[in-house]
Amino acid sequence: MIGGLPSAVWAADDVREIFSVQELRDLWLPPEITGLSVAPPPPPFVLEPGGEAFSGVYGADVSHHNTDCVGPNCKRCEIDWSKANAHGVRFVYMKATTGVGAVKPDVSFPIYWKALANFHTKGQIYRGSYHWLTSDAGHDGLKQAKHFLSVVNPKDAQLAPVVDFEEDPVSRDSDYYESHPQTCRIKKSSAGDVYYVCDGWVDVPKGERLQRLRDWLETVAKATSMIPIIYTRTSYWKEMLGAEGESLVKQYSLWLAQYPVEPRKWHDAHPGNGWRMPNLPKDAAYPPGKTGDKYPSRHFWQFTERGKFKTPVITCNGTPADKRSMDMNWYPSSEADFKQAFGLAQQALTKK
Template identity: 25%
Template sequence: MRRPFGKQHRRSRTPGRPRRTSRLLAALVTAATVLTGTAHAAPESGRSAPLLDPQDPNGAWAGYSVPGTRSTPAPQVPKGAVSGMDVSGHQGDVDWARAWADGARFAYVKATEGTGFRNPHFDQQYRGSHAVGMVRGAYHFALPDRSSGAEQAHFFVDNGGGWSKDGTTLPGALDIEYNPYGDGCYGLDPVAMSRWIADFSNTYHARTGRFPVIYTTTDWWNRCTGANPDFAPNNPLWIARYGPQAGELPAGWDYQSIWQHSDRGPLPGGQDTFNGNANQLRRFAS
């Protein structure tokens, strides 16, 4: 997976929250990557130049970038592809009937981050999207420098990130991207990062029977995992790239299952497209 600041209140710095200089550096990095055509999600959760969501004071959300994306050329979406969206606590309670009327047929909802943050709007967002007929799933914003992949996978599953073979529940997604709170690769070398992702993925599979979708950008993946292709056979790809096309994919993947192509549009949150038709989306969920 990526906000405007709310009113600023004087308070002591909490663990994990970036200092002002870190926020500025992160925003500059985000702006530079948009110029190169890659949308690095700034923080929560997995995207805007200012980094902290007043709704999610400890969190980060799948894939938002700087205001410059407003001038991004319209995405070239294949005919018959299914439109969807991703939301976090930043969006608050969502008008799901309106989102359905505007064309959304699936949704990913942020559930957790690290091992200590839960989206306070998760129930309304997750249940509300299902109530209007959407296929929906949950995603987890990874913080690999805080705890193991297994610990975070358990936390995710225990707090809304599970999966059931009912045709309406998407497999859980791991939002793994540039660190909004510090070093871009979370202080891990490519081998250690790949092991962390494998730990999360294998634990999620053991708990649910499905491997998680991986949400990332090509630039982050190739840099921070050493272009590790070993995940492509098991983990569907949710690519974040703001532009007319999805562009080059991370090492190992030949196609994306979901493309997040913008953070602005008719739908709240991230604007997504499933790489298939409605029947294929249901099969993907099953």
Template identity: 25%
Template structure:
């Protein structure tokens, strides 16, 4: 009976939020193999219109050290919560950057121009981010160009945005998209990679990366409901060095 009781406690500890491997509590924790998210020193969020107004100071006190905020999508969508999140993170003195969700039914030049039109060029912000992933649920565009064309479009966007802001954009992507489009062939790119079920050494063997999105169901003080949580690949000292070299 005692053995059964102990086993039940172990099961509950794995099933409940706040299990080993996480910095913050989580709606849907997993059991990690390999290096766990909580072993990294620097954690941050990415947010969009799905998050209501955030208490950024409370989030910072809880350990949030950076934020990536959705600004644009395609060539005509501007996230209605961008301005609120952007100014709120600034007031809390949280380093923040903006990201663009790529749409494969619009020319890359138009999308880069739309991002530039809507995201202010301010000193001290993080590099822009190009979010490239398949979107099978889109009501207007489910195109999947061949890998070579995907990388060509990415290069166009990266060049235009880098020229305007003076910083090389980061690329965010998923395991399926990364593999199918051989994104590792893009030279000089820093990657922000998603993997919510496997550690990155298993999901992207051999790939260097700067940020890891490890959950979409994090429970972070100051944020209502679940939120994407990420880590930076390095120590606290590495983070400060990276900030000094990557903030315009």
């Protein structure tokens, strides 16, 4: 964990979200039902071989969606991790589990985990795993942590584990959706069209949301001897947990999803000079790019879900899958700081 505890958790302007409608597409009803036109996705971020000019550590996160076959002629899709590494990817988080044991582990997890074992050992691409925390009745934090640990060997070489706390989409053909018309929230678009979001967490009391998170984090920390990380969005965290959630933010690092809608232009300069990156919590500041600067925060960013590579790294049936992309992330400091923040420095000491 980098630096001391923040004096205040969020900056005043962190309420400004820079997501587009498309980023939450899994939660919307189809446009043919609502009449709401779907916003076009933002332009893809393309990572060039050798990484970007600005210092920092780039990573990706993946699940089975990245290599699912589509269409009857698709036999196998896979990721060339050597090419990803050549483009500057230094860490990868992969989805391991959702909920409790009744929900199967992500089918791609054992494939990705095994493929990245040697990359991790050699210090080329560090691997880590995350758990999608669910709102289902009976899915308390302890049970979900045990499910995660039953799939992810807590003693394997890995980055600090992550718990994913975001909207828990409820299928509109489920019994829950039909029986919870009040908690499946209704909002209006700027054009006056109505769209619906059904989030299972809305029906869970705030205290229980917080307890599930705390139980998962404490259980996994004890089993892995690493301080876990929380993945979330700033506005959603505030809405679901409020001031009560600040105790967790002060204790654990945050992996924040904030997507600039406009195309990004990267500058080795202070953000005041046009460097387009997400808002920072109050205790954080971007380094201005001078030699020896330290990133004074514990947080890092998922900045796009449409990350691509100059040379495609995903193939299907041996053919480059040009249209496929993946989430991309950025830690704005040195690799030494990255290792410290993600628990790798402690692993190196243990080996000695």
